[in-house]
Amino acid sequence: xxxxxxxxxxxVYLGYESGHIVLFDRRYLSTQVLEVKVHDEIVxxxxxxxxxIISSSPDSTxxxxxxxxxxxxxxxxxxxxxxxxxxTTSPLETIVSSLNSRSSEQKISAETSHTVPLKCQGSSxxxxxxxGKLFAASGWDGGLRLYSLKKYKxxxxxxxxxPDTITDMITFDNRIICSGRDCKISFWTFY
Numbered sequence: 001x002x003x004x005x006x007x008x009x010x011x012v013y014l015g016y017e018s019g020h021i022v023l024f025d026r027r028y029l030s031t032q033v034l035e036v037k038v039h040d041e042i043v044x045x046x047x048x049x050x051x052x053i054i055s056s057s058p059d060s061t062x063x064x065x066x067x068x069x070x071x072x073x074x075x076x077x078x079x080x081x082x083x084x085x086x087x088t089t090s091p092l093e094t095i096v097s098s099l100n101s102r103s104s105e106q107k108i109s110a111e112t113s114h115t116v117p118l119k120c121q122g123s124s125x126x127x128x129x130x131x132g133k134l135f136a137a138s139g140w141d142g143g144l145r146l147y148s149l150k151k152y153k154x155x156x157x158x159x160x161x162x163p164d165t166i167t168d169m170i171t172f173d174n175r176i177i178c179s180g181r182d183c184k185i186s187f188w189t190f191y
Contacts, residue, residue: 004055008048015043021053021065023108036110038063047135049128049149053110054135056123062116062137064152068109114152118145127171134190136176144178146190158188 004015011033012024019039025031039057046055053065120139128135128149137145146155170177176188 003042004045006046006048011048013046013048013053015046015055017042019043019057021046021055021110023067034067034108034110036065038065038112045123045126045137047126047128049132049135052113052149054126054128056118056126056137058122060118060121062118062123062126062147063112064114064116065110066113068111116147116152116154127176129171129176129190130173136171138178142180144176144186144188 001017002014003017006013007026010026012026014022014024016022018037019041020035020037021043022032023034025033038053038055039059039061041057041059043055044057046053048054051067053067054062055065056062118137118139120141120143122140123137124140125138126135133149134155135147135149137147139145142159144158146158147153148155174190176190178186178188
């Protein structure tokens, strides 16, 4: 069963209860681009930036999975794409762009490049700040943890809500907005 979903450009990332993350190209919904087992338990949340997928599960870890483009191999099948979205092309879009072209196919592989231990059971949300320097993980203990996306180092913990309550996070500029089942909304500014 699918547990988490993130859409970036023409790509849909799904996290499953089996611990797998699956990537689809929206233009070719019947074409699965990648399937990789990242966690031993359910993927509760994931977010994507460039060629990195950051995910968490109840196994008390955050995992960073890097997508890698392999060699181009011939593909003689013809596919009719769905209309493309008018969004800015990211490095990941460049990696996957030839995946479903009529003349060639880009093979994508993935490997877990880093594992970040959590001091709580799991995370309900992970969000990458738009500038790509930080990411935030809301722990089931109610704490909001900030990490460097470059070195994956814990920068700080903010007691945002009561345990097991953060239901959603939005990141923009240097701000994070959290909401929870405790009927509170918290606003945080980070530099």
